[in-house]
Amino acid sequence: MKEYRPPRGFRDFPPEVMLLRREVIGKVVRVFERYGFDPIDTPAVEHWETLAGKYGEEAEGKLIWRFTDPWSGKEYALRYDLTVPLARFVSNRQDLPLPFKRYHIAPVWRHEEPQRGRYREFYQCDVDIVGSPYPEADAEVIEVISEALRELGFSGFKVRLNDRRLLAAVFEEELGLKDPLPVYRAVDKLDKIGPEGVKRELSRAAGEAVAEKVMDLISLGGDLEALRSLCSRYSHNARAKEACDHLEQVLSLVGGVTFDFSLVRGLDYYTGPIVEVVLDQPKIGSVAGGGRYDGLIGLFTGKEMPATGASLGIERIIDAGVELGIFKPPRSTVADVYVVVVDWAYFKYAWRAARELRSNGINVRLDVSRASEEAQRRRARRLGAPVMLFVGKSEAESGTVTVYSPAKGERAVVRLEEAHLVIKRFLS
Amino acid sequence: MKEYRPPRGFRDFPPEVMLLRREVIGKVVRVFERYGFDPIDTPAVEHWETLAGKYGEEAEGKLIWRFTDPWSGKEYALRYDLTVPLARFVSNRQDLPLPFKRYHIAPVWRHEEPQRGRYREFYQCDVDIVGSPYPEADAEVIEVISEALRELGFSGFKVRLNDRRLLAAVFEEELGLKDPLPVYRAVDKLDKIGPEGVKRELSRAAGEAVAEKVMDLISLGGDLEALRSLCSRYSHNARAKEACDHLEQVLSLVGGVTFDFSLVRGLDYYTGPIVEVVLDQPKIGSVAGGGRYDGLIGLFTGKEMPATGASLGIERIIDAGVELGIFKPPRSTVADVYVVVVDWAYFKYAWRAARELRSNGINVRLDVSRASEEAQRRRARRLGAPVMLFVGKSEAESGTVTVYSPAKGERAVVRLEEAHLVIKRFLS
Numbered sequence: 123m124k125e126y127r128p129p130r131g132f133r134d135f136p137p138e139v140m141l142l143r144r145e146v147i148g149k150v151v152r153v154f155e156r157y158g159f160d161p162i163d164t165p166a167v168e169h170w171e172t173l174a175g176k177y178g179e180e181a182e183g184k185l186i187w188r189f190t191d192p193w194s195g196k197e198y199a200l201r202y203d204l205t206v207p208l209a210r211f212v213s214n215r216q217d218l219p220l221p222f223k224r225y226h227i228a229p230v231w232r233h234e235e236p237q238r239g240r241y242r243e244f245y246q247c248d249v250d251i252v253g254s255p256y257p258e259a260d261a262e263v264i265e266v267i268s269e270a271l272r273e274l275g276f277s278g279f280k281v282r283l284n285d286r287r288l289l290a291a292v293f294e295e296e297l298g299l300k301d302p303l304p305v306y307r308a309v310d311k312l313d314k315i316g317p318e319g320v321k322r323e324l325s326r327a328a329g330e331a332v333a334e335k336v337m338d339l340i341s342l343g344g345d346l347e348a349l350r351s352l353c354s355r356y357s358h359n360a361r362a363k364e365a366c367d368h369l370e371q372v373l374s375l376v377g378g379v380t381f382d383f384s385l386v387r388g389l390d391y392y393t394g395p396i397v398e399v400v401l402d403q404p405k406i407g408s409v410a411g412g413g414r415y416d417g418l419i420g421l422f423t424g425k426e427m428p429a430t431g432a433s434l435g436i437e438r439i440i441d442a443g444v445e446l447g448i449f450k451p452p453r454s455t456v457a458d459v460y461v462v463v464v465d466w467a468y469f470k471y472a473w474r475a476a477r478e479l480r481s482n483g484i485n486v487r488l489d490v491s492r493a494s495e496e497a498q499r500r501r502a503r504r505l506g507a508p509v510m511l512f513v514g515k516s517e518a519e520s521g522t523v524t525v526y527s528p529a530k531g532e533r534a535v536v537r538l539e540e541a542h543l544v545i546k547r548f549l550s
Numbered sequence: 551m552k553e554y555r556p557p558r559g560f561r562d563f564p565p566e567v568m569l570l571r572r573e574v575i576g577k578v579v580r581v582f583e584r585y586g587f588d589p590i591d592t593p594a595v596e597h598w599e600t601l602a603g604k605y606g607e608e609a610e611g612k613l614i615w616r617f618t619d620p621w622s623g624k625e626y627a628l629r630y631d632l633t634v635p636l637a638r639f640v641s642n643r644q645d646l647p648l649p650f651k652r653y654h655i656a657p658v659w660r661h662e663e664p665q666r667g668r669y670r671e672f673y674q675c676d677v678d679i680v681g682s683p684y685p686e687a688d689a690e691v692i693e694v695i696s697e698a699l700r701e702l703g704f705s706g707f708k709v710r711l712n713d714r715r716l717l718a719a720v721f722e723e724e725l726g727l728k729d730p731l732p733v734y735r736a737v738d739k740l741d742k743i744g745p746e747g748v749k750r751e752l753s754r755a756a757g758e759a760v761a762e763k764v765m766d767l768i769s770l771g772g773d774l775e776a777l778r779s780l781c782s783r784y785s786h787n788a789r790a791k792e793a794c795d796h797l798e799q800v801l802s803l804v805g806g807v808t809f810d811f812s813l814v815r816g817l818d819y820y821t822g823p824i825v826e827v828v829l830d831q832p833k834i835g836s837v838a839g840g841g842r843y844d845g846l847i848g849l850f851t852g853k854e855m856p857a858t859g860a861s862l863g864i865e866r867i868i869d870a871g872v873e874l875g876i877f878k879p880p881r882s883t884v885a886d887v888y889v890v891v892v893d894w895a896y897f898k899y900a901w902r903a904a905r906e907l908r909s910n911g912i913n914v915r916l917d918v919s920r921a922s923e924e925a926q927r928r929r930a931r932r933l934g935a936p937v938m939l940f941v942g943k944s945e946a947e948s949g950t951v952t953v954y955s956p957a958k959g960e961r962a963v964v965r966l967e968e969a970h971l972v973i974k975r976f977l978s
Contacts, residue, residue, distance in 0.1 A: 126597070126641060127597075127638075129626060133593065135638050136590055137589060137652065140588070140590055140591060144858040154686050156912070157912055158884065158914055160883050160885075161568040163562070165556045165561065165562070165671050166594060167560060167628075167659070168557065169554070169555075187619075190617065200594075201806055209565075210556075214555060224565065225801070231594070233619075242595075243593050243594060244593065256919075258897060258918040258920075325910075355856070372899075436940045456583040456588055473686075480584045485584050487586025488585075489649070489685075490647065490679065491684075492683060492684055501648075531866045
């Protein structure tokens with residue numbers, strides 16, 4: 123018999139994983155909503171032309187799940203992120219009240235080589251503000267993301283901030299680079315391949331002199347003073363000045379943010395501030411990132427529309443939280459009570475008992491296997507339901523149930539109508 | 551400028567739709583969990599061979615989104631339902647504690663001609679019990695589905711029950727049919743094309759005599775007595791007898807279920823009881839359906855594994871609930887409070903005010919548009935945030951905020967630290 127597995131890089135989520143993911147995502151949702159972001163959803167499948175020309179060479183050439191529909195011959199693709207779908211969504215609704223603040227938590231698909239922590243299907247958690255070109259919007263995005271991480275229980279993390287306008291201005295002035303995107307793509311690999319690797323890649327692409335200069339430049343950064351000192355050097359450059367003023371205002375609103383000139387971000391569409399969050403521990407790369415992309419929506423509408431946002435790397439966050447012990451070992455079942463049918467001749471009474479408890483808001487799992495009492499007990503223990511309920515002849519005849527809490531080691535025979543009270547006590 | 555839309559048959563969900571869907575799905579989840587079903591998830595993408603040969607001709611030939619990966623040449627497909635992925639999931643986990651009770655609420659994809667209420671991407675809500683061949687399991691599935699509909703506020707609906715073994719036994723005995731699947735497929739269209747249409751289709755496929763006989767047979771049904779009368783006619787037939795005993799036990803556990811011999815269900819994989827739920831109003835076809843499929847998991851494992859389940863047609867349910875007025879008009883934002891910045895020179899104070907309220911658990915939407923007070927008020931009203939908060943020079947200088955409830959027509963100037971109390975009163 124051959125084995126049928128999920129495709130490589132795809133995952134099944136059993137209940138214990140689902141329950142943990144739900145808890146984590148639920149916390150993120152509560153923070154996003156506390157900041158007044160509203161939920162939206164968009165299709166998994168987009169027209170290929172919707173995604174084409176938005177992400178840059180690598181994504182477009184290799185990383186997007188694209189396919190031709192065998193019936194219609196049309197070209198489709200699975201969404202690669204939640205930002206381009208947002209841009210399309212906004213472009214279809216000219217009457218949207220602006221600024222539009224939305225969050226979107228949903229799976230995306232990437233045709234990557236699967237490895238530890240990297241999947242072909244994974245969830246993204248995005249917050250974006252469309253319609254405001256101001257630093258207030260960038261600051262709010264940074265704050266909501268940081269707050270979500272704090273709410274999840276992470277305390278040690280670094281928020282790194284830079285600006286694409288500042289990068290472009292400095293690289294143009296120092297290196298005469300008209301198109302800095304290839305440099306960004308190389309520098310973006312800093313965490314993955316280290317400074318030596320980046321330098322090698324830059325040398326190959328632009329020569330050793332440029333590579334050295336770039337490596338020098340990106341070593342700048344630090345606190346507000348570092349930003350000011352860099353800015354004063356380029357204050358004659360209008361683009362740099364604009365970026366510097368913008369970053370200063372962002373930093374005046376949100377604390378705990380570090381200026382880092384080596385931060386470039388990989389995607390092509392950023393046009394202003396860019397941001398990334400890295401945990402102190404464990405060393406797993408960035409757990410959130412984003413930036414301003416004032417040009418993206420205009421690709422759909424022909425009209426510039428400012429937008430800024432960030433994405434929480436929820437998959438990495440889950441892995442890290444488990445590793446750090448922040449996320450408690452989850453329950454493996456939603457059931458509060460496992461009903462063990464001691465005598466199957468009295469199943470109807472067990473059925474009634476389950477019904478009675480459920481009507482009192484208790485999650486009840488009724489065994490329907492006709493298995494032995496011992497086998498049912500084993501299952502109840504393995505599943506980890508906090509309360510066991512035994513129903514047999516004596517219970518059925520006396521209108522009672524036997525309630526047992528393995529954790530408390532307590533056991534009680536109670537009238538069915540009062541069982542929910544005892545169970546709630548056992549559960550608390 | 552060309553327009554970029556979602557692909558035909560796919561939908562964007564704006565916040566007001568998301569908030570309604572979330573409420574409806576949340577209620578369903580609570581009922582599923584009260585019955586002790588645990589959540590799982592599986593990938594959107596499956597190997598084509600996982601789905602192939604499971605659903606029958608029509609689905610396999612036309613309705614599955616399948617595609618060849620242009621890089622690897624591998625054949626993939628988007629999941630067509632949640633049942634075959636469950637079967638694969640179970641087959642990969644030989645150590646799963648049985649009976650395995652799970653629910654799964656997630657999108658599926660079908661390559662159908664889109665029409666009112668029929669989409670190419672839609673959510674399914676499935677509950678299944680794997681590992682019990684007994685009527686208790688079928689009864690529990692029927693009960694949880696009915697309970698979910700009641701919890702959602704539907705009162706008038708009919709639960710129709712039949713059994714594939716009974717159908718097969720009767721059709722074989724009366725018509726000599728060894729393979730009744732083509733008959734099922736025709737009869738399954740009863741709601742869509744009416745009795746005349748079904749009869750025409752049957753005549754074409756099997757001749758007029760068979761068609762007449764089938765139409766006669768499927769007119770049977772009604773209460774428990776109708777089942778018993780049909781069963782007594784075929785009690786010499788072992789398969790019919792087995793089905794009749796099974797159905798009797800199901801009916802003895804769950805009330806409000808009608809025996810209906812015209813119910814056949816379209817999918818190939820059913821092997822025992824089948825069920826369908828139809829609302830009295832509006833006339834929109836079935837809103838839930840399912841049945842027993844003891845052979846499906848064995849296609850993966852080579853070993854028979856009993857299973858039964860049902861699926862709530864959540865998309866139709868949402869449409870019907872809105873039409874019936876059961877589902878209240880949703881909010882269009884999660885924000886409790888809209889902060890109107892009266893004087894942008896005092897934005898930092900507005901930022902602080904938003905922060906203060908959020909730390910008290912209030913959902914606060916802060917305007918970041920630098921627009922006029924009037925424009926911000928318009929937006930707040932349009933968005934429907936229940937409380938407006940005004941922050942300008944006088945508030946900033948006195949450490950207060952102006953709170954206003956359009957619904958109550960009340961307005962108050964309060965100290966920032968106490969604003970959350972006033973707002974909570976306005977919200978209640």
